[in-house]
Amino acid sequence: MLSIVILGTGNLAKHLFDAFLKAEDVHVAQVVGRNKEALSQFSEQCSVSNDFGTIADADVYLIAVKDDAIAEVASHLLTKKGVVAHTSGAIGLEVIQTDNKGVFYPLQTFTKGKPVSFQSIPICVEAESKQSLELLRTLARSISENVHHIDSEQRKKLHLAAVFVNNFTNYLYGIGESICLDEGLTFDLLKPLILETAEKVQHLTPKEAQTGPARRNDSESMEAHLELLNDEQHITLYKLLSQAIKKRHEEEL
Numbered sequence: 001m002l003s004i005v006i007l008g009t010g011n012l013a014k015h016l017f018d019a020f021l022k023a024e025d026v027h028v029a030q031v032v033g034r035n036k037e038a039l040s041q042f043s044e045q046c047s048v049s050n051d052f053g054t055i056a057d058a059d060v061y062l063i064a065v066k067d068d069a070i071a072e073v074a075s076h077l078l079t080k081k082g083v084v085a086h087t088s089g090a091i092g093l094e095v096i097q098t099d100n101k102g103v104f105y106p107l108q109t110f111t112k113g114k115p116v117s118f119q120s121i122p123i124c125v126e127a128e129s130k131q132s133l134e135l136l137r138t139l140a141r142s143i144s145e146n147v148h149h150i151d152s153e154q155r156k157k158l159h160l161a162a163v164f165v166n167n168f169t170n171y172l173y174g175i176g177e178s179i180c181l182d183e184g185l186t187f188d189l190l191k192p193l194i195l196e197t198a199e200k201v202q203h204l205t206p207k208e209a210q211t212g213p214a215r216r217n218d219s220e221s222m223e224a225h226l227e228l229l230n231d232e233q234h235i236t237l238y239k240l241l242s243q244a245i246k247k248r249h250e251e252e253l
């Protein structure tokens, strides 16, 4: 049985907690966070503390706090024997100042209240020692069948790629939503298109899957779209993305 302590009470902490509660051979010994109210969502099923000076002993400490606070939270674990791992895609291993350091990065978007199934989520593990790596691998396999050893440099690039395919895309969904709402149309009308766009790249490359006025270089349609936009930022984004798409497909036009 592996014992773990989760540090942090936000989106990822809650999802990890729910997943590990269901995992065989893993015991969530404690959740530690500075926010008493947020801790209450864990307190029925597990011991909790808002004092970083009273962290329980465990085999693995998973730090799921905002990236800028990882070093500070890790500094409370200097004397612990277990593996101390952060969960960020963007931060290197070296931010943790102990020999038994590691990374446990689940490559997915997590928001409280939106359940996800961990089984297929890639979990990227890294550690300084072989022993710590094996421990993190075992822990990751208890909730996912998609576990990878990925070093800090690769992980930072992977996170960058994830920002493009998820964070930026989601922001663009928001622009689509506001255009619909301004016209009294429901965003629901766009949802089958959003699903098909994501489904299509499971079978085709993004380049093969690209459609739209910029891909075809339909200049009149693009001019008409620009006429309909009022927001300067949306106009800039439309032009920038259309130029990038045109450049990528210019040899086919």
Ligand SMILES: NC(=O)c1ccc[n+]([C@@H]2O[C@H](COP(=O)([O-])OP(=O)(O)OC[C@H]3O[C@@H](n4cnc5c(N)ncnc54)[C@H](OP(=O)(O)O)[C@@H]3O)[C@@H](O)[C@H]2O)c1
Residues within 6 Å of the ligand: 008, 009, 010, 011, 012, 013, 033, 034, 035, 038, 063, 064, 065, 066, 067, 069, 072, 073, 087, 088, 089, 090, 105, 106, 107, 108, 109, 110, 111
């Ligand atoms: N959400 C995702 O999709 C996702 C995916 C993969 C990896 N991650 C990684 O998971 C980590 C947490 O992200 P999240 O999305 O769960 O963030 P979040 O929901 O914003 O939660 C952040 C947590 O950090 C705590 N915190 C902030 N500053 C702190 C400090 N100085 N000392 C102690 N605790 C502090 C917050 O406590 P308060 O409530 O008191 O502010 C909160 O519990 C990050 O490293 C992120 O890169 C997130």
